[in-house]
Amino acid sequence: MFTGLALRGAGAISSFALAWMLAQMFGARIVGLYQIGFTTATLFGTVALLSQDLVLVRQIAPLIHEERWADISARFRGVRRFVTIAGVVLAGACAALAIPLAQLALDDAAIAPFIIALAPAVLLLALMRVQNALLRCLGSVRLSQSLEGISYTTIAMAGLAAVWLLASDPQPLAAPALVIAGLVISVVIGAVYCKQRLAQWPGDLAPLPADARSGAWIAAAPILGQAGSWLILLLITGLIDASAGGIFRIALLTCMLMQLINTSFATMVGPYLSRAAKAGDQAELRKIVRTAGLIGVALAAPVGIVALMLPEWVMGLFGPEFVAGAQALQLLAVGQLINVLAGPVGVAMIMLGRERTVLVVECVATLSGLGAALMLLPQWGLAGAGAGLLLADLIRNGANWVLVQTASRSLMPIDAD
8 A cells, every 4th residue: 555655646746746847837827728628638538437447446356366367357358448439439529529618618719729639638547547457456556556646747747847948939738748648658558567467367258348337326426526626627717717727726736645645545445445345344344444544644644734834835836826826725735634534435435335325425515515616716716616625525525434434234235246
């Protein structure tokens, strides 16, 4: 768990450095345009993935214990085919949405090229998550976390640094192009390693169809959560401007290390939660959640304290115009500390087969956060958007934590077969 966390932490540093370079090279407006493009592609990528990485973990973790390699191969190949088709279709839809969204909804034509440039990330992010899920279940934690956390951001950061040093007139679209290049390299590396593992197993079974229905129930909650953050970014851009959107996203990215602690722990303990849920061992499942939460908040506390105590200094690292997001940074930091302290409660609920409950909680949290942001943005500015996300974090984590702690043995998980 600590190995994977260290690698994801390095990825957070690379993301921070990439955002800092963008801010220094181009200012808050270009940061905002890039972030609208990236968050749009990420949202479409989450839809394309349809949580098949979690479905795959839940299905194959018990199969690995039973050494049913042919079944594992068939399930993985079926899931990979599903996300490839969905990714291609939704990448096209993302690119097609770019101009109407930019010109009609946000009245800023400069947004469209960034969305179009980042549209391939829809497919690449989905494929990367599925491949890394298989590698992680097989014990290749260093490789999977490196590919998902540090490799593509580091490649993009190194490329942008070269552009900064060598180009007399660097173009803003170099950033999305370099991110796509990093994603392509990461996906190809993951595909090579997956192919090597598949070659060692019997391949006589045809690819099994992906469990799209279960995936849709699991994915609905994270899709809603990401859609909420995306809509808040669009609200900021529409009600204020793209520069304000860039400032807000920098505040959010500054909290990325805390967020990565939470997501890394959730990702890495997924197979253990799956086995505990499969065995009906509720005590072990709750212990895993509590342990991950306590260790996570201890690791996140230094970052959270700096963000809470020195918000102007942190935001000022990106430039004087970014200091306007200091209060938003404080609110977002509180929300991320709550996320980490709660532990991987969402994944635990999914492993118990409680996807619909998670969806209901996410609906309430997202709608409450959006409503709060919409009401507070005119009076509070960026702090209003931060307050909306904080409210969503409180509702989401509080409800799921209580549900995990009170789960009974009658709530048995879905069978892996």
